[in-house]
Amino acid sequence: MLVTDSNVGPVYAEKLFTQMKDLNIETGIYTVPAGESSKNHEQLLKLYAAFADFGITRGDIVIAVGGGVTGDLAGYAASTWLRGTGFVQIPASLLAMVDSSVGGKVAVNLPQGKNLVGNFYHPEIILIDPLLLNTLPDKYFFDGIAEVIKYGLISDENLFEMLERLKNRESIMEHIEKIIFRCCDIKRNVVEQDEKESGMRMILNFGHTFGHAIEKIFGYEKYTHGEAISIGMVYISELSEKLGFCDPKLPERIRSILVQYGLPADFPKMDSK
Incomplete structure (x- = not known):
C-alpha cells in the first residue's frame, strides 16, 4: 500500500x-x-x-x-x-x-x-x-537545508563552508546529489554506532531540543521543523559560547548562514501567559 x-x-x-x-x-x-x-x-x-x-x-x-x-x-x-x-x-x-x-x-x-x-x-x-525536489516549494526546500547545515556543524566543516559559498537554491541543486549522499553517510555512520540513541546518536539532535519545543508551543503551524531547529541551533550555540564550550565566532556564523537561506535565527516572542 x-x-x-x-x-x-x-x-x-x-x-x-x-x-x-x-x-x-x-x-x-x-x-x-x-x-x-x-x-x-x-x-x-x-x-x-x-x-x-x-x-x-x-x-x-x-x-x-x-x-x-x-x-x-x-x-x-x-x-x-x-x-x-x-x-x-x-x-x-x-x-x-x-x-x-x-x-x-x-x-x-x-x-x-x-x-x-x-x-x-x-x-x-x-x-x-x-x-522530485523540482516541484518542492522554496519554503520546504530551505526547511531541508536547515538539516543539511546541522550535518555540516556536527560532522563536516567542508560541507558547512560549501553552503556558505553556494548562496541560493540554484547553486545548491548543482551539487544536490553530493550533498544528499554526504548527509546520509554522516547519519549512517552515527546510527551504525548507536542505533538506539544511548550516546553518540544524540549529536544528531543538535538544535532539536529547543526546536521541538518551539514546534509544540506554536501548534506545529507557525514554524516548519527546519525553521524551528534553526532557532534551536542558534540558541544552543549562543548558550555554549557563553559557557565557553565553542568558538566565540561560531554562533554568528550559524546565524549568518541561516539568514542567508531565509531561515529564522531569533527565538520567537511569546506571551508570558
Whole structure:
C-alpha cells in the first residue's frame, strides 16, 4: 500500500499507483492531509483501518511517498501492524531525503509533545530521486537545508563552508546529489554506532531540543521543523559560547548562514501567559 499526503499524492504517488496497477501489482493508496498536524493517533487509527480494509499482511509492503510526516506515520504503522510488515521509503522532500527517512526512527505526536510514541524500524530500502525536489516549494526546500547545515556543524566543516559559498537554491541543486549522499553517510555512520540513541546518536539532535519545543508551543503551524531547529541551533550555540564550550565566532556564523537561506535565527516572542 502507498501512503502519501495531499500535496505529494497528486504529483507523484497517484502516478506510481497507476503504474503499479498497470503492472498487475495489487496496490492500494491512502492519503493523509499534508502537515505535521497529521502525525497523530487519529490519523494512525485511520491508517490501521485502511490496512485492515485492504488486507495488509506481514508479507506486504507499506511504501511511504512524501516528506517526514508521511514517513514517520507510515513507518510507525508498518512497525506495529501485525507486529511488523514490509516498509519502503520514497522521500519527496529534502528534509526527508537527508534526515528523516534514514536511521529507522518512526513516531507520532501526542498533545504532550513531539514523537512521544515511536519505534526504531528501518525501511527495507530508501529510494531517493533528487528530481522530485523540482516541484518542492522554496519554503520546504530551505526547511531541508536547515538539516543539511546541522550535518555540516556536527560532522563536516567542508560541507558547512560549501553552503556558505553556494548562496541560493540554484547553486545548491548543482551539487544536490553530493550533498544528499554526504548527509546520509554522516547519519549512517552515527546510527551504525548507536542505533538506539544511548550516546553518540544524540549529536544528531543538535538544535532539536529547543526546536521541538518551539514546534509544540506554536501548534506545529507557525514554524516548519527546519525553521524551528534553526532557532534551536542558534540558541544552543549562543548558550555554549557563553559557557565557553565553542568558538566565540561560531554562533554568528550559524546565524549568518541561516539568514542567508531565509531561515529564522531569533527565538520567537511569546506571551508570558
